[in-house]
Amino acid sequence: MSGIFGVVSKQDCSETLFYGTDYHSHLGTQYGGLAVLGDRFTRQIHNLSQHQFKSKFFDDSMRMKGNKGIGVISALDEQPIYLNSKFGEFCIASNGNIDNIKELAQKLMAEGVSFAEVGHGGWVNVTELIGKLIIREKDLLTGIEKMFKLIDGSCSLLILNKDGVYAIRDRFGYSPLVIGQSKDAWAVTTDTCAFPNLGFKIKKFLSPGEVVLLNEQGMVQKNPGNDRNQICAFLWIYTGFPASDYEGINVEIVREESGKHLARHDKGLDVDVIAGVPDSGTSHALGYAMESGKPYRRPLVKYTPGYGRSYTPPSQHTRDLIAKMKLIPIREIIEGKRIVVCEDSIVRGTQLKSFAISKLWENGAKEIHIRAACPPLMFPCKFNISTRTKAELAARKAIVKIEGKDIDDVSEYLDPNSQKSKKMVDHIAADLGVTTLRYQTIGDMIKAIGLPENKLCLYCWKGICSKKNDREKEPRP
Ligand code: SF4
Incomplete structure (x- = not known):
């Protein structure tokens, strides 16, 4: 499992992003990554298989300045992925798995799409594939909806662009995604144990398929999602951190x-x-x-x-x-x-x-x-x-x-x-x-x-x- 965290603040967000992402380290994974948007995008990815997130990212987080960002502790592939598209520039992080990844990648390659990153097992990077499925469509929301219908598996996402941070929960709700609010920031997290010490209170457990945009003004719902929840029972038994809440x-x-x-x-x-x-x-x-x-x-x-x-x-x-x-x-x-x-x-x-x-x-x-x-x-x-x-x-x-x-x-x-x-x-x-x-x-x-x-x-x-x-x-x- 991966953990994803995003924040939009009235001030610089790098410290909140650093600690918020670090609070997903218990998910036991391969890579860590941060992306921040200030005057421009800055992004950093490190292999964590032999290192702790904090030791690898402390110096980076000092340099990454901006008021919005996303972070990930990734189970398999390097992320967040940066893409420049007809929708403009964005960074994307994901938590999930796609069973039909080869079939989808071959379909895109047949259409002339190239992949830059190597993913787990020497095949394409899952997050890059998701991003490239999304940018085929006329706009971001249509792209997300179509991508969900094409994949076999699960996928919750964060997308960082000039609008803010889009939080998108897997449409069957296998993995959680939760919105929090503090005095001067909004955040989204896989595990709510990231919230209390950073001053966030839980505002919303996103529904399966729900899409919200977090920006300086607050939270705007873009898609209400559905009630077809099938959240992982194993989160409560083993994977989740004791201080976290899922579905309340x-x-x-x-x-x-x-x-x-x-x-x-x-x-x-x-x-x-x-x-x-x-x-x-x-x-x-x-x-x-x-x-x-x-x-x-x-x-x-x-x-x-x-x-x-x-x-x-x-x-x-x-x-x-x-x-x-x-x-x-x-x-x-x-x-x-x-x-x-x-x-x-x-x-x-x-x-x-x-x-x-x-x-x-x-x-x-x-x-x-x-x-x-x-x-x-x-x-x-x-x-x-x-x-x-x-x-x-x-x-x-x-x-x-x-x-x-x-x-x-x-x-x-x-x-x-x-x-x-x-x-x-x-x-x-x-x-x-x-x-x-x-x-x-x-x-x-x-x-x-x-x-x-x-x-x-x-x-x-x-x-x-x-x-x-x-x-x-x-x-x-
Ligand atoms: S219950 Fe098992 S199969 Fe279902 S999402 Fe959780 S770990 Fe995966």
Whole structure:
């Protein structure tokens, strides 16, 4: 997932833009980029795979002067992209993923369009492609509307030009986009944790497909959008920052609720300590502790200073090394204890096993009960909110072991009461080497979030994407 931030101020915006963009660093990504418009555009992009945003951009932000700007922490490609077009100059940043990128790029190239940037995987840059789809049309708003109909995937955007900052939310709302207002500025953000310390109050959670223009006068709606929301449920479970709100629902509160649901299924379980795998398991564990009445403690603490994010570096070896180094066990809390360990989700299970569970056993844990805050992940994300492949998912690996091969129809495994599902969970527990393992049910996860099921993307768990089917019925422009 990427994070995007934009600001229009009555004064110079560079400091606000710098910190506002930095507040998206938890999204764990490859590149950072800033673009500011003063007398002219200035733009800077850096590779963040081994660096923190602040250290790379501090000097740049001192030089980039202007009252409006956009910033991005990008999951895959370099951005923002600068384009000079029949609409004039603009910079564009995006958060999303396009499944049919090759088909669209070939179509544009056949029309004579060239691409300057190299994107992830050696193909075209996603944001450049989006910009070039938009500028084919007669004006910006028509271009955005047509682009949405052409892409398979998701895409929220910021466009910076002389008018101000256009904020455009993905038309199915997979990723959020939120408007804030301070005394002398307007801002737009993916994650609202960027707002409070910069003096912004939330003014509007944009609807799917909604387009607004932020300028010195305020916020002007250009397209009201629609109500076909299908926001990523995983934002609340794992990806989002605890201080952020999506659709008006705070992440930390949802995680506490999720932990309470987990605890309600463990009424007979007698343990000494409730813990979370830091950081994203922490709030689920706090909720579990509140409901169970057992003490929340920290048998594993995370040494953050000096370490990058363990999911950012390109090589698995480096990611594993960072994960290993970061978590430090406290023997006095672990030895002889029966411990419930809450984890946001079990993706591959390898880091959980090697760097959390093994440290607990090595330090004398008596029992380890893993509680995952969402059901087993069965399908890789299609919308760039989270990155993983089907073959690496712990649940899929267990299914291969049970069936002797990979199978397409996993419907029996999706029912947590089925024998197959129980067998799959037993396999994962045995592989992790824990006393017990239990997953959150999809119903409890939805209850913890508090939105109706049809307003959430649950593709990771169910493999059903109703809005994609809607889109397939739509005529292509
Ligand atoms: S597929 Fe999963 S991670 Fe991707 S948007 Fe849907 S729920 Fe979120």
